Amino acid sequence: MPAVNTQAFGRLITLEQSLDHLPIGITVFDEYFQLIAWNKTVIDILRAPPEIFQAGMPISEFIRHLAASGFYGEGGNEPLTTQRLQDLAEGELTREHALNDGRILEIQGFRHPNEGYIYITQDVTAQRQAESANKELAAIVSASEASILGLSPDGIITSWNAGAEQLYGYAADEAIGQPFQLLSGNPLQSESQELIWRKVLRGERVLQQVAQRTHRDGHTISITLSMSPMFGDDGAVIGVSGVAYDMTERLLAEQDLAKQRDELARLDGQKNRLFSIIAHDLRTPFNSLLGFSEILSDHAATLGPEEVSEYAGMMHESARQANGLLETLLEWSRLQMGGLQSEPRPFDVAGAIDKALDFNATVAANKDITTERLESPLLTAFADPRMVETVLRNLIGNAIKFTERGGDVSLQASRRDGEIAISVHDSGIGIPTARLTKMFQFETDASTVGTDGEKGTGLGLQLCKELVELQGGAITVESTPGHGSIFCFTLPSAI
Ligand code: ADP
Numbered sequence: 001m002p003a004v005n006t007q008a009f010g011r012l013i014t015l016e017q018s019l020d021h022l023p024i025g026i027t028v029f030d031e032y033f034q035l036i037a038w039n040k041t042v043i044d045i046l047r048a049p050p051e052i053f054q055a056g057m058p059i060s061e062f063i064r065h066l067a068a069s070g071f072y073g074e075g076g077n078e079p080l081t082t083q084r085l086q087d088l089a090e091g092e093l094t095r096e097h098a099l100n101d102g103r104i105l106e107i108q109g110f111r112h113p114n115e116g117y118i119y120i121t122q123d124v125t126a127q128r129q130a131e132s133a134n135k136e137l138a139a140i141v142s143a144s145e146a147s148i149l150g151l152s153p154d155g156i157i158t159s160w161n162a163g164a165e166q167l168y169g170y171a172a173d174e175a176i177g178q179p180f181q182l183l184s185g186n187p188l189q190s191e192s193q194e195l196i197w198r199k200v201l202r203g204e205r206v207l208q209q210v211a212q213r214t215h216r217d218g219h220t221i222s223i224t225l226s227m228s229p230m231f232g233d234d235g236a237v238i239g240v241s242g243v244a245y246d247m248t249e250r251l252l253a254e255q256d257l258a259k260q261r262d263e264l265a266r267l268d269g270q271k272n273r274l275f276s277i278i279a280h281d282l283r284t285p286f287n288s289l290l291g292f293s294e295i296l297s298d299h300a301a302t303l304g305p306e307e308v309s310e311y312a313g314m315m316h317e318s319a320r321q322a323n324g325l326l327e328t329l330l331e332w333s334r335l336q337m338g339g340l341q342s343e344p345r346p347f348d349v350a351g352a353i354d355k356a357l358d359f360n361a362t363v364a365a366n367k368d369i370t371t372e373r374l375e376s377p378l379l380t381a382f383a384d385p386r387m388v389e390t391v392l393r394n395l396i397g398n399a400i401k402f403t404e405r406g407g408d409v410s411l412q413a414s415r416r417d418g419e420i421a422i423s424v425h426d427s428g429i430g431i432p433t434a435r436l437t438k439m440f441q442f443e444t445d446a447s448t449v450g451t452d453g454e455k456g457t458g459l460g461l462q463l464c465k466e467l468v469e470l471q472g473g474a475i476t477v478e479s480t481p482g483h484g485s486i487f488c489f490t491l492p493s494a495i
Contacts, residue, residue, distance in 0.1 A: 169216030185214025
């Protein structure tokens with residue numbers, strides 16, 4: 001049946017040609033290790049002299065050639081050849097070889113019982129290089145302190161290194177397979193995460209973005225995050241890599257530093273204020289004290305009783321001013337040095353108001369200002385009465401100082417939201433709206449002279465604020481320029 005034979009022969013030819021085009025080399029040896037068949041590829045891969053590709057060629061010729069190409073490592077060709085032949089006899093057929101020319105060849109041998117041996121030779125250089133590069137990269141990724149993770153395009157975590165475990169608190173097997181939303185604990189975090197995610201899916205990179213995420217144990221962490229899309233051959237995003245660093249401690253340290261800087265600036269401002277008060281404001285009353293007392297001592301004999309009384313009155317006023325100033329200064333600096341401890345106890349609010357009104361009675365009378373406590377319920381505060389009186393004295397003093405002659409000042413205490421609220425009203429000059437918000441801040445130009453030219457320090461309100469806050473209360477101010485001001489502060493109630 002010649003037709004059948006022709007067909008079979010044709011098929012063989014086709015098969016042979018196909019084998020020649022395969023990217024793997026094929027050599028077939030008989031049971032005596034003599035060459036029977038080979039394809040073209042093996043000639044290229046082995047780079048062996050063509051003359052050894054002849055039927056019947058012993059495998060030792062190949063091994064000799066391969067030994068010379070560095071197949072079997074360092075050493076003389078003959079000993080290497082002998083060794084390899086021995087290995088073959090013992091049945092060791094498959095090996096990978098690093099060649100002198102830098103290529104890596106893998107030779108796999110298959111034995112057919114009693115029939116011979118087939119060797120498949122592949123150039124695996126690129127594959128091995130890629131594998132070792134991958135291995136190196138994987139080692140770098142896993143050793144990295146940074147958190148590195150991989151995501152699929154649908155947002156599922158696909159890889160997770162030790163840094164990520166450290167940063168977010170999830171072990172790799174807890175995180176891998178989860179959606180990335182696992183890492184955002186609140187809507188705000190999710191929103192920023194979604195924004196970044198959409199950008200990366202569009203093929204853009206997001207670099208060094210500061211973000212907030214949630215640790216496995218629930219606490220918020222600050223991170224800098226870079227995310228990059230990974231592209232497939234067709235340009236589509238096939239995955240996303242994310243690298244993050246923990247910024248929590250750094251941000252906290254920066255916040256701490258900023259706080260310290262503000263505190264230093266505040267202290268520096270206070271120091272300057274103190275020096276200017278001592279240098280200027282305290283000197284003024286002492287100068288007039290010295291001046292009038294000098295006149296009195298030098299000319300007492302020649303002065304009439306009215307003059308003596310006038311000078312004595314002026315001296316008294318200067319001494320009173322200096323004393324008031326000193327009191328404020330001392331109390332304020334004791335407070336700054338932490339030496340003033342609040343000793344809260346229950347006390348009658350109306351009594352404290354009356355005492356402070358009494359203290360300011362002469363000054364009010366001198367300016368023809370009516371002061372009064374409006375009808376208030378019986379209220380017992382739980383606070384340090386000395387400190388509260390200092391606050392009241394200062395606020396009443398200011399109310400008188402900034403009210404024209406003939407005006408009035410009134411105080412009222414009431415219960416408000418479980419607390420006690422005490423307000424000091426005056427019908428004075430008021431405070432410009434622009435200054436109102438800064439009333440309790442430490443400002444260098446905080447002080448203005450009173451309606452009778454009374455001088456101040458600008459420390460009084462600062463002191464009041466600190467004393468009130470020490471009691472757990474708060475102080476506020478309302479004012480209409482030209483119509484008066486209301487200073488109000490709260491205290492904890494004893495009942
Ligand atoms: P001083 O009264 O010694 O200047 P304060 O801290 O007590 O310092 O007050 C700061 C400034 O606030 C005053 O100089 C004044 O400009 C303004 N001020 C305080 N109380 C009143 C008030 N009742 N009416 C108008 N201005 C006031």
